[in-house]
Each structure stands twice: as C-alpha cells, then as structure tokens.
Amino acid sequence: MTVFRRWVGLLCGLLLFIPSLSQANTHQQPLPELREALVGEIRKLNPLFATNNPVDRDITSLIFEGLTTVNEYGEVVPDLAENWIVSSDGLEYIVRLRRDVLWQDGIPFTAADVAYTFRTVRSALFPGDPNLRDFWRTVEIQVLDEYTVRFRLVQPLASFPEQLRLGIVPVHALEGAPIATLDKHPFNLSPIGTGPYQREALYADNGQIRAVSLRVAPNYRLRPEGQTGFAIGRITFMTYPTAEEAIAAYQRGEVTSVGNLSPLYVDSLRNLGNVNVQTSIAPAVGVLIYNWQDDSLAYFRDQRLRLAFVYAVDRPTIMAGLSSRLVLADSPILPGSWAFNPDARYPSYSMEEAQRLLQLVSFEPPPVQEEPSEGPPAEGETTPTPQVQIRRDFKILVIDDPGIAAVAFEVATQWSQLGFTVTLDMVDYQTLVSRLDSGQFDVALVEYTLAPQADPDQFSLWHESQIEVGQNYGGMKINRISYLLAQARRDHNGLHRKQYYDDFQRTFVGSAPAIVLYNPLFIYVTDPALQGIQLDFISVSSDRFRTIKDWTLAS
Template sequence: MLRRALSLLALSASVALIATACSPAGQEAAEPATGGTLVYATGDAEPTCLDPHVGGNYPQALISSQYLEPLVGRTADGEITPWLAEDWEVSEDGLTWDLTLREDVTFTDGTPFDAEAVKVNIEHLQDPETASSTGYLAVSKVAEVEVVDETHARFHLSEPDSALLESLSMPWTAIQSPAGIERGMEENCAAPIGTGPFIVEEWVPQQQITLVRNDDYASPGPQGEHEGPAYLDEIVWRFIPDAATRQAALASGEVHVIDNPQPDAIVSAEQGDEIEHIDAPRPGSVNRIELNAGQTPFDDARVREAFIRAADPNPGIESLYLGTVTRSYSPLGSTEPMGVSDESLFGTDPDAANALLDEAGWTERDADGTRMKDGQRLTVRFPVSTNQSVAAEQSLFEQIQANTAAVGFDVQLSPVDLSTWYGALGANEYEAVSAPYTRVGPEVLRVLYHSDGIVPAPSGYFANHAQLSDPELDALLDQASATHDEAARADLYAQAQQRILESFTILPLYDQQNHFLTRGVTGVTTLGTVATPTFVDARLVG
C-alpha cells in the first residue's frame, strides 16, 4: 500500500505571511475587530442553486466555500493536504483508496460527519437526478464507497484514477449533511448544510445571501490561521453585476470585498494604500478560444490554423489589461505545475492565414470581403456569456473579430446571458467559444479534450467544446489518469498538451482571472484548491 499523509503544521508560516499581506497598508495602525458584518459584492452570475453538486459552476464554488468543506485540501504549489479526511492509502493496482476521516466534526444540523456521509455524497453526485456536471465528472471512476466503519471510507474504483484526491479537494465534491440532501433538491438548493465556518441563513434572490457564523466550527482547512469559529458574525453576499457600481461601493465603504474588478481598478489599487489587491488565478484551463472541430468550417485543420494565425490577440491583451495579465501559450493555467507552453505555434501571420484558406478551398469572396466556398460564407458563430466575461475581454474578442475579418472570416459575436449561452452550446450553435473550465490538476485536460467529453453529463453540459476526437490523445490522457508515478504522469500530460496545441483547436489567451479587492478588512485569503476566498480568519478594521 502506498501511504499519503501530510501535516498542516508546515503551512503555518506561509499562511501567516499571506494573512499579513492582506492587511491594507493604510490601516496598519488600526486594531482588527472581532464580530461584525462583512459585505461581499460579486460580479459573477447569481447561482440558481447553492448546492454545488447540482450543475457545478464557479459562482457556486465562490459562495459554497463558505459553508461546505471538501475531504482534502491543496496548497498553492499543488500539494494535497488533509482536511475532513486526515489520512489515505491507495492499493498497488490503484483501484482501492482507504480514507481515514476526522472524528471531531459535525454538520451544522447536528448530523455527524462519518463514512456514511461520504458514501451518501458520492452517490448524490452520481445520481442523474442531481444533474451534476463538474462533480459528476470528478467522481466518474468511483464504482462504490464502502463504509468500513464510522471513520473509514473505502473507495472502490472502476479503473485507476491518479487525480482522485485532486477531484475530492474541489468545492463541487464538498461534503454535505445527508439529512440536508434527504430534504430534496429544492430545499437543499436554497440552503445546503455543511461543516464550514458559516451557515446559510437567508437567500433573497437577485439581491443577497446572508451567512451567519458557525459557532461550533472545528475543521479549519490548510489556509486556516487559527483554531475555532470565524471572527465575523456574518457575511452579506450581494449580487452587483456592474463593475463600476461594485468599485464605487468598495470605495465608499459600503462593501468590504469585491471580485471581478476591471484592470484600471486593479492598477489603481496597487498604486494606492487604502485598497488591497489579491491576485489568485484559477487552476485548470487557461482562458482560451476553442474552435469547434466537429463541424464546418473548423473540421478542417487548415481553417483552424488560419484563424489562429490571423487572430493576433497580443496587442489587445497589452492595451486592454494594463499589465494585469500575461499571455499564455499553454492549455493549462500557470498555477498548474505540469503545464506545457509552445509560443512557436501561435505567431501572427496573415499571409500564411490567407494561403491556408486558399488551400482549403475558401477562395471566393462576397461583397463584404467574407470568404466563400460552394456558396457558403466563412461564418464563425461566437456566443459570449456576459456573466463570465469582463468588459476588457469582450473588447479583446472584438479586436480578434476585426483581425480575422481581414483574411475573410465573418465572426459573429453574440453577447448573451449565461442560460442562453449554455443553450447555444447544447444545441451546437457555435463555431468558436470561450469557456474556461476550473478544476484542480492536469486532469482537466482529460475532461476538456478526451473524446468522451463530447457526450453530455446528466446535467446536459459537455466539456469538450472543441469537439476534439483524437484516439492517440485519448490514449495519452487515459494512461496519465491511470499513472501514479508523478514523473511518468507529467511526461504523459506533456505529450497530450503538445498534441492539443498542434491541433489548432484552441487559442490560449491568459490565466483565468480571479482578482479580489478588499477595504476595511484583514485576514482574507484564498484556498489553494480553486482560489475561492475564505473568511475564517477575516476581521473588520477601523
């Protein structure tokens, strides 16, 4: 048996440094207070369900990290750490995982946290009625959870899964009270019950969610600096879609934390001393444009390469983001240690783009200059979710639209709400899309680019938007998923990434942006899993 047990004590020094760094410079002399209400303003879409098992998007992760906790945690450098599970062992064949659970944890409804609760949660994720996507895919190789005794859960897998612990560290697989789940989806969506530092007290749709302190909190994760309950009395989680309105509320002291600030607000915060900036890029994929290889015109690799040679995103990235992002040439975010980058594949060359389109038979032009072939225009439908894209990104897409038009593409940008965006993808009504996918570890490559990902999950969502179907790539990803040797795993993922990049199905742009601005509060940190904020150590200042 291969044993894996890590100590939380080694993290204390780095956590202390993070907490110190999050104290605004202009407030160093003020004494942090105990109690009070922290107001958080989010620009992400309001969840339709507060249970992250249902669906599984980032807005759910943001809020649910405050009241639900995962079995394991993860440091910023990618090391898995204990949390609700304090120890684990995996069999030599990789098909059996034994998890030892903490004995001193209770859900906020009084239900004990035990192996039966773990079993119920995995079954909840796998139940088609739950309509899970992210969590469903994360535990797809778990055939059964056996309750050995109260503190020991045995995972039986259908095939080896080297990413299992990474999957179990995510908010979308976090553990909920079995009694809470038993209430049914409607009630559980309104107020999931967990073991976290806060409890969902009230949700007023389209306005705010009120979270109150869990006075019995006893399971601080790897980022926790102190034992015991949070310092704050409550958090009011407000939904403010407009970035300028969020920024004004922060500047006036109406709110203490905002997410999704515009680049100029980030630059201003870093130049001043009243507002603190937390830069916490998400793991998983980079922000990228994916080209739908499953249908015309991008079923032709020459046309995909032509689009990428003409797109020329760098000037827009530099001018629009004011130095707050760095261009990526990798499928994986910079926080992932196994990322592979290849800038040579993404040089701008309009002459080469024109030659490739000529070679592919798109030689005619209509009156607007759009290329044509057999009476069909070179049209690229590009739905853009207004809930997931900041203004700078939308402007970047418009620049790419203009750049590719110069060689004959008609890129039709369609700003739509999140529901309509999901509908367009489900109906295959797109040729290009920007759909960042957040999950822990390089296993995101298998989720996004294995041909299995073209098949929808029970929620109806499918992750392989590039519709890349490559047997050799599938084999590399399957082998990496089954390999526990880290060096061999890294090599397999490196080969897979190179193959993805050379397919010209993606145009990498930059890390998934995850910025927070704080004012009047100290001790705000982000989790090393998917970079969601945690307020267990937060205290109001002044």
C-alpha cells in the same frame, strides 16, 4: 420525537428570532469582523446543494470540509482524510479518516458521516445537482471501520480524489429525513459542519434573508491547525442583487470586501481610492476553435494552415488592450497548476512566416467519399458526385461582449492580411451555446469555464470521443492529443500524469488544433486594512479563503 420534528421546532424558533440587518451584532461580543458583499441570494447553507449557487458555495466552504481540498498549486491534498491508498488497477481508493475532528455541536466525525453524505447524493431521490448524483451512482461506497472508507470505481479516474472535496454533512443531524425533500430541511439554514467557522446568526429584511454571520468554531480551535491564527473572529456575508449595489455598499463603508466580481469592474474600482484590487487567474481560458467538420473549410485540418494562423496573430499586442480583464495565455491548462508547462509557448508574431506556411497549403476540395449504393444504377443512370466548394471567407462566432468582440475583431483583421475574408458573428450567450452545440460556426472564440475542477483533466474539451457528448465543439481529431489525455486521465501516478500533460501542452502548441488566447482575471476587492491575503491557484471563488487563517484586519 423524530430527528426531523426536532429540526422543525428548532427552525421555527430560529425564524422567530432572526434579527433585522439594523440589529446585526448589537448585542454580540466584539470580534475582529470581516463584512463581505456577495452578489446573489443565500438559499441553502448545505454543501450538497451549494454547487450551483456561488453565494452558498462561498459561505459553506468555511462551515464544511471535504475529505480532500486543493492547495496553492492545484494539487489535491487531505482535509478530513488523513491519507488514502490506490489499488494498482486504479479502481479502488481506501481512505483513512482523521480521528481528531469534532462536529460543531461536539459529536465526533466518523466514517458514518462520509457514507451518509455520498450515499445521499447517489440516491435516485436526491433533489440536488443531477450531475453530482449521476457521477456518484457509478461509485460503490463501503465503510470498513469507524475511520476507514473504501470507494470503488467502474473505470480508472485519476482525478477521483478531487471528487472528495464535496463537503461532508453529519449523519446524526440528517439521518431519517427523506432524501427527496432534503432540499427543504431546516438544516439548510442551521448548518453544522467541521470547518473553521460556524453559523452564528441569519439577518433578515422584510422576511428575506440578506446576511449571515459566522464566527470561529471553538471545536475547530482544538485541532492542531486551529490553535493559531484566525484573527478574523467573525465574518458577516451581506448579499446584494447586483454588482453595482455591492460596490456602492463598499463605497458607503458597509462592507470591508466584495467577493467574486467580474473583471469588467476593475478600472472603475481602482478609481475609488482606498481599495485593494486583488487579482489571480480565473478558472477559465479563452480559445479560438475551428470547425473541422465543414468540408468547405477543409484547410482547417491542415497543420500548416493552423500554424500560419498562429504566426499571423499578434497575441501580446491584442491582449495588452485588455490587461485589466485578461492575461495572455499559451496553454489550455491554468498557470499555477502543478501540470502547467511554462516551456510550451506559441511562436512569436511573424507575418512573413505565416505567408511562407500558407504557400504550402492546398485549397483543393477534399476527396469525395462515395455513399455506398443500395444496388446497381438503372441503365443509363449516373450518380452525380457533389463537389464541395472551398471558400476563403468565414466568420468568427463571438459573444456580444465589447471587450471579447474587440479581441475577435483584431484577430479577424490580422487573418485578413493572409488573403481571407474574415468577419464577426456576434451573438448573445444562449445563442452562442446553441450554435456551438449544433456545430453551426466556422471559427469561434470560446471561453471555457474550468470551474469547479482543479484537476488539469481536459478530456471533455479536446478528446476525439467528445465531439458528440462533450465540449469538442469543432470536431478536432489529433490522435496524439487524444492518447495523452486518455492516459493522463487513467494513470493515478502523479509523476506520470505530469509527463503526459507536459507532452499534451507541447503537442497542443506545436499542432495548433486551436489557439489559446487568454485567461480572464479573478477579482477580489478589499479594504487596505485587510492583510495577509494570498490569491494563488483558483479553481472556485471560495479558494480565496484558502489562507484565511493568516488574514488580519487593522482597526
């Protein structure tokens, strides 16, 4: 019998005996249990397919492990890897694996599992995230021995160790299954990982999977890091279609916590009583960007004008009105990251200084660049030279979220005091994305999502090569910034990278190619009885479980 047929048989048996929600845990050994509400659906408990579904990603983060993980400072550290070395040219990574790891079914973890995982996602037939596939197709993978793997890149990439966070899957459970249909494999509902928790049961309601329970994995307990802690013996994830229903479930006492909620709900949650609203910085940053490519707004290319706009915005006062959702930010790099530079700060609000700088700015049209002629003009014919009209009226493109639009409105009001006519252009999310991609805006308030990347590499946002292919929507060109980002991206030396990123942040604040306004908050709602939670650096929502070993749940 093939591996695939054995899995089909196991799944058929599993589906026949999935209990309903009302039957959950009625015949199971009592364990301290965390019951957490998640908004969305359980689809595939397989890390190769969980990247675009926050529910699956949260759950699989406890079942599976990558070769690396991220610590409380956003640094990449070994997980299933014991260590790694990098060649002097930055193209080759040799990763040595741990020898004390067992899969949850008792089979030893080896390099064969690593090779299978990454060769699967790089296959042209891989039915998962195409971005994942496209990246790994550029990487060569070679097993050197049972516990050593070599990765070779086509160009240096200092953030490569973070790519190794992808959860490793067991070759002995999946080998022989067609890659093209791996997204339909029974393994996706009966996962076998190496992580601290293993799947215990699925719970169904009217044929729909509504919940999954995990319990501490006995084989993980054999490892040094598993021999103490993990007082939370069982975690049951309950899914709800909306945030409102998840919150209602908390109010009814059905769940102990609610994961990955929007900060929009903070104020109403704090009014519930008997609730802890845990917060950290979400992996996103709100930035005002200019359209550098519009000649009628050519003054945006003048550093003095941009600094005048910085001085004219009272950022602390504006952000204070949304303190339950946002925190004031000065850097495009997240606070708490190892690369964050706390000394790179914008100057204080000063309308007087803004006015002084504005007097130094030219509002003359930029020089006209003549198009090359295909031949001499005919006798008596003249070639008209178009004259660009500089305008002092512009719009701020912003999403139609009342809170974010209020921020944009305050900015517009303050900039108007400098003699500009500034109005809002409020649009829905899809229109915002389309307008940014096509460059159809004057100024835009953009919330860049940095997840799932913990590495501070922001090459795609601000490098001049990313105007057409990345997220440098405004066409910003500052040579120093492009140089620093390129160097930091290539150099795998951590001390060098820190220096580059410190300089990048100082240059960003000093030249003001854009104005960083805020970081949104990450929210985790828990019962006060749940203790030991530490929300440090968050790159993805599942990072809230980083210290789960130390969590306790009082009766």
